[in-house]
Amino acid sequence: MSIPMPAIGLGTFRLKGQTAIDSVRTGLELGYRHIDTAQIYGNEAEVGQAIAESGVAREQLFLTTKIWTDRYTRDKLIASLEESLARLRVEQVDLTLIHWPSPDAAVPLAETLGALAEAKRRGLTRLIGVSNFPIALLREAIALVGAGEIATNQVEIHPLLQNRVLAEFARSQGIHLTAYMPLAYRKVLVEPVIQRIAQSRSATPAQVALAWLLQQGYAVIPSSTKRENLASNLAAAGLQLSEAEMAEITALDRGERVVNPDFAPAWD
Template identity: 70%
Template sequence: MSIPALGLGTFRLQDQQVIDSVRNGLELGYRHLDTAQIYGNEADVGRAIAASGIPREDLFVTTKVWTEQLAANRLIPSLEESLTKLGLEQLDLALIHWPSPNDAIPVAEYMTALAEAKARGLTRQIGISNFTIGHMQQAIDAVGADAIATNQVEIHPFLQNRKVVEFARSQGIHLTAYMPLAYGKVMQDAVIQGIAAAHDATPAQVALAWLLQQGFAVIPSSTRRENLASNLLAVDLRLSEAEMAAIATLDRGERLANPDFSPKWD
């Protein structure tokens, strides 16, 4: 099952806020939901899924294994706990959220454990997140590129992550762009605003369309129903080659997700 191109992210959404966002998203037509163990909202995402009445086979649910659960004896129990919180029998996609800080745990150890989780039926697909080229190569060496459904990384007009993108594509690994709207900064950019005006679209729709046309999956989040509805329309927006090229010039290496345990970025 391929990863739906447009998903609903839940980073930083808690309690009733995340329940409302997921409920609204599902009512509007989203079927791809992205959460993570560290978000602390898996149980509330699960409640919203259960309340929606949408058949399980129509949903694509992703969660991510936190760094404290990467040891071989902890990863599978942590995913079992995530499934309990989500109220699901199986994930569609389980990702390693970040490489082990300072590479304290070898990539091969947690990728092998993640592959075992798939073999046991805990998840249909496995993948990675925030992996550098070096970490991707180690993951490929451990489980094979064909086993890696995606690398979920920060990509937006101001951080285009070209080295990682080029390497992933050379290995046939799909990419999911998180923070695709750069925390709303795309709304203030004059180039994106101009393209939006030409299409009678929003700057957010333009930024998402730019990513979608490159073959990335995108997982924007919002607490506002009107924004959730608007973002969905990005799938129907087609940008010209000139417009795509204009946005490509906006890269300034502006990384927004850069915690102190981050790997050395490419």
């Protein structure tokens, strides 16, 4: 039986080699059941090894990967996903995302989503979705496959960049959002408001930031190489912030984006 996406996942961006193996292995030991990787991370084989050696049953895991931008054509996408499955040592991933909109719209979205839908029909992936899609492209995706087929839009969201216009649109369409970079490369952790709330709650600043996201219905995929931080992040689900605390954190929004490559779309 397949499981729904757990609200807290383990991100693996920037984790390489043995570091990636150790982080995923430790995360699985601690109870993480949602692992997020991508073709461009160059660590699918390590993630697959950690999962294979963990003793955790495949059906208990929610595994996400993302197709990179040079594999968006119909002839390349499915073949690249099959290669990802081989590296991950699984027959199917739970979720496959388009990692970024096609740079300069080089490949029509209809072709890429069509190939992704075909991969789903073939059983290579259980669910499909998108990442880094602003409203205009999300509208296009909805027109092509229907909102019900888009399992999530994975985008940068944290207290310093709240993406409220996009979040409101996604909510209106019934599309779930996954917040990546939820701690903004630790920038969130030094905010005095978050530190004060953490101290008053006997929590960590990371737990406060993650709880703020979780209470809004987002999934979060923080990453860490330290057992203590991995355990602490997972425990954020048990922290319930008050309306006043939520409002204080919401007031921190200043549009501070930390991921903005030169091929990024026009953000909302």
